[in-house]
Amino acid sequence: MEAGSISAGVALDHHDDDHGHHHGPPMANRSSRVSHEILGMLLFIISEIMVFGAFFTAYFFIRLVAEGHRWFPFEGYELPVAVAGMNTAILVSSSLTMHWAQSSIKNGNRFGLKAGMVLTSLLGLTFLFIQINEYIHIGFSPQDHAQGTIFYGLTGLHGAHVFVGLTLLVMVTVRAFRGHFSPEHHHGVEVPGIYWHFVDVMWIVVYTAIYIV
Amino acid sequence: MAARLRGPGMTRAFLGTLIAIAFSYVVIIIMRTWYDLNPVVDGFAVLELSLFLAPIGFLIGLGAFDYWFYWAAGKKTVADDHSSHGAHSWRDYFKVNTDHKVIGIQYVVTSFFFFFVGGLFAMLMRAELAQPGRQFVDPNTFNGLFSVHASLLIFLFIIPVFAGLANYVLPLMIGAPDMAFPRLNALSFWMLPLAGIMMLMSFGAPGGSFASGWTAYAPLSVTAPEGQVFFTIGVQFAGASSIATALNFLATIITMRAPGMSFFRMPLLVWANFSTSLLVVIATPFIAVSQFMVFFDRSLGFNFFNPGGAGDVLMYQHIFWFYSHPAVYIMMLPGFGIISEILAVKSRKPIFGYRMMAFSLLAIVVLGFTVWAHHMFVSGMQDWIRVPMMITTAIIAVPTGIKIFSWLATLWRGVLHLDTPMLFALGFLTMFTLGGISGVVLAIIPVTIHVSDTYFIVAHIHYVLFGGSLLTIFAGVYYWFPKMTGRMYDERLGKLHFWTTFIFFNATFAPMHVIGVQGMPRRVADFAEQWAGWNLAISIMSFFLGLSALIFAYNMIASWRGGPRAESNPWRALTLEWLVTSPPPIFNFDAIPTVVGGPYEYGVPGAVHGVLKGGAEVPQPAGATASGAGSGRGAPSAAKDEE
Numbered sequence: 001m002e003a004g005s006i007s008a009g010v011a012l013d014h015h016d017d018d019h020g021h022h023h024g025p026p027m028a029n030r031s032s033r034v035s036h037e038i039l040g041m042l043l044f045i046i047s048e049i050m051v052f053g054a055f056f057t058a059y060f061f062i063r064l065v066a067e068g069h070r071w072f073p074f075e076g077y078e079l080p081v082a083v084a085g086m087n088t089a090i091l092v093s094s095s096l097t098m099h100w101a102q103s104s105i106k107n108g109n110r111f112g113l114k115a116g117m118v119l120t121s122l123l124g125l126t127f128l129f130i131q132i133n134e135y136i137h138i139g140f141s142p143q144d145h146a147q148g149t150i151f152y153g154l155t156g157l158h159g160a161h162v163f164v165g166l167t168l169l170v171m172v173t174v175r176a177f178r179g180h181f182s183p184e185h186h187h188g189v190e191v192p193g194i195y196w197h198f199v200d201v202m203w204i205v206v207y208t209a210i211y212i213v
Numbered sequence: 214m215a216a217r218l219r220g221p222g223m224t225r226a227f228l229g230t231l232i233a234i235a236f237s238y239v240v241i242i243i244m245r246t247w248y249d250l251n252p253v254v255d256g257f258a259v260l261e262l263s264l265f266l267a268p269i270g271f272l273i274g275l276g277a278f279d280y281w282f283y284w285a286a287g288k289k290t291v292a293d294d295h296s297s298h299g300a301h302s303w304r305d306y307f308k309v310n311t312d313h314k315v316i317g318i319q320y321v322v323t324s325f326f327f328f329f330v331g332g333l334f335a336m337l338m339r340a341e342l343a344q345p346g347r348q349f350v351d352p353n354t355f356n357g358l359f360s361v362h363a364s365l366l367i368f369l370f371i372i373p374v375f376a377g378l379a380n381y382v383l384p385l386m387i388g389a390p391d392m393a394f395p396r397l398n399a400l401s402f403w404m405l406p407l408a409g410i411m412m413l414m415s416f417g418a419p420g421g422s423f424a425s426g427w428t429a430y431a432p433l434s435v436t437a438p439e440g441q442v443f444f445t446i447g448v449q450f451a452g453a454s455s456i457a458t459a460l461n462f463l464a465t466i467i468t469m470r471a472p473g474m475s476f477f478r479m480p481l482l483v484w485a486n487f488s489t490s491l492l493v494v495i496a497t498p499f500i501a502v503s504q505f506m507v508f509f510d511r512s513l514g515f516n517f518f519n520p521g522g523a524g525d526v527l528m529y530q531h532i533f534w535f536y537s538h539p540a541v542y543i544m545m546l547p548g549f550g551i552i553s554e555i556l557a558v559k560s561r562k563p564i565f566g567y568r569m570m571a572f573s574l575l576a577i578v579v580l581g582f583t584v585w586a587h588h589m590f591v592s593g594m595q596d597w598i599r600v601p602m603m604i605t606t607a608i609i610a611v612p613t614g615i616k617i618f619s620w621l622a623t624l625w626r627g628v629l630h631l632d633t634p635m636l637f638a639l640g641f642l643t644m645f646t647l648g649g650i651s652g653v654v655l656a657i658i659p660v661t662i663h664v665s666d667t668y669f670i671v672a673h674i675h676y677v678l679f680g681g682s683l684l685t686i687f688a689g690v691y692y693w694f695p696k697m698t699g700r701m702y703d704e705r706l707g708k709l710h711f712w713t714t715f716i717f718f719n720a721t722f723a724p725m726h727v728i729g730v731q732g733m734p735r736r737v738a739d740f741a742e743q744w745a746g747w748n749l750a751i752s753i754m755s756f757f758l759g760l761s762a763l764i765f766a767y768n769m770i771a772s773w774r775g776g777p778r779a780e781s782n783p784w785r786a787l788t789l790e791w792l793v794t795s796p797p798p799i800f801n802f803d804a805i806p807t808v809v810g811g812p813y814e815y816g817v818p819g820a821v822h823g824v825l826k827g828g829a830e831v832p833q834p835a836g837a838t839a840s841g842a843g844s845g846r847g848a849p850s851a852a853k854d855e856e
Contacts, residue, residue, distance in 0.1 A: 024800065031469060031470035035468065036393040039464045039467060047498050050495055050498035051501065051502055054501075057532055058528055062523065066520070142509075142513070142516070144522070146516040146523040147523065148516070153509075171287070174287040175284075175287045
């Protein structure tokens, strides 16, 4: 695993050569096998899971506890289960292409990295596009009833995460085409990759809760 | 001027703020034109979008995101760029600084600023409550005062001041050169003053400041005047700041400990912040979401809490308290850590039951998530939830009790040094025990039903947050003052501060138990004639309590400017932060120390916690400001001459 950004010994040596006495920070001891970048992302994902958890709490109350609780389909409101199911397939396949990009750079395959990143970004973009299209044709708004509120709440929250994930992916793609990353230094691909996988898994949970159950 | 506008700094930050507000204007005009809404410019809509975007514009202008922007654009970035590290003049404290020591001081000073503002609001409230009837403020302003008082002191003082103290000492304690994510650390600090300023700005909103308490219960907060959004959005920034800091602490503690520092050789302050950070990472998203839902309901007409649209009002309280009950431990556990450090050092004894102290922290983390509905006994929720919540609430007193008794056992037959930090630690021990006991009393459902929304609750929360948290904060600030500033504080003033605080704190809040049990309602600007005597006494005592804080302020400012120089280890403590000069050199250590023993072996002959390379001698670091501090006594010899 590559050296963390804090503990780059390279910078230390460089300073020593240039200035003699003056030197940068001592190299931090690595007290865990996990690098702090990966750990930071995993902890952030715990936080993200709790954000979704709070929305799922609302979902639970609105669907099962509130007075007048009910769920789709009702009064002619229906959810496009099949379209969303296809969208799910698109997002899941983007996780596979992401994995391809990650394992490519680990093996030094630059073409695989670039192609994987472009494919993943495109699939993510398609997902968002279909999602927005679904909003336009769904026939109710969050202002209509609490069911609409939580539908838009959960899918919108997830959509926002797809958007953030896509932004990260585009950055990684740009850097990949500019020749960054190597088999030794690929945290910049790996960390956004973890986030993208999280966004995918979360969608499966959201899809199951909203459309299927 | 053009160069100042291009380079990161305050000038560009204000420009960024203006651009963000202009941008909000444009977005609102475009959106409202798109949806055919009249009028096209809606002041409240612009305000609400600005409240989200202006702080972000400020942060971009300040330069908090510069590095990431370079990274995102695919430019070459130097991960180890230390150009914004360390402070050479006071101006560096107003910049984005990546040095955890600078950030720690930024945090502590900022949060004490909000402490004094929040305290001032308390003084205004007590002035109003000195007599029955209306004195100085109208009821709505009064509601605003207690709401802003609580919000500032919780979100802008207690939570961040602990983060600030830990920011300063935690990397030193575990032998790390900095935090794991220095740039994220700087960003989390800078979100904080913005949140505080936003909450203060709410007084200028039409309809006055937010006035629904720091709990902002729906549907009150959904229908309240515009001032409410300053809370709704301000909390987002304070919350994001605290989550970012927490994951920074966790990553630092897990990946950057010095060689030899196993988890069970960590000082308890590190354990305490580890547990607190877990709580923050897991719980804080819930308050962020609860306020987002309020925002959506009030600004966009969503139906989360609207029963008319099949929403659920009580859901707000469940989501809110699922954060806000763990939050009371977020506000207490770091204090536990501070007290563990001070009691062991000042009674020259190993801490009693080190492992149980660590495990009880983790137990509190787990149990803290199982008690939230005890805040809702009178809310009309399902009856069957009450008794389980009562039982879990009583159980959570057990790990806390373990800590109290371990501290007492630490004191037992110790050589007590009754200086200021120790006095505050002992004051905490007694006051927090009283507050904890009234907490257990409140866990009993019939009692809660009787005293709900009375001054008994006010007394309880001030015994745990003032008598508990604030006394630990004072203890910690005095204890690490020499390390942080390189100067000694005035011991006589410190003791005077302690005794005035301790006496007038009790004189102010103890009587509230009595009038609470008699039924005086809280959060009301007026009260019945029968409590006039008590309230006048409480108000007078509270003014003296307010004055006692001025002694602290004077002591801190005067000692920082002209106190005697501090040696590297004035308390003869073993933990690693005392191995380096006061204040520590810019990168903390010349070489990472090695840990060879437990952190609390006081009075054990020959015990060593950590050694710097080349023996236990303190090195002469380049650029150290404290003269002669480098030759401070080595920790092991200090421990030896005690016995």
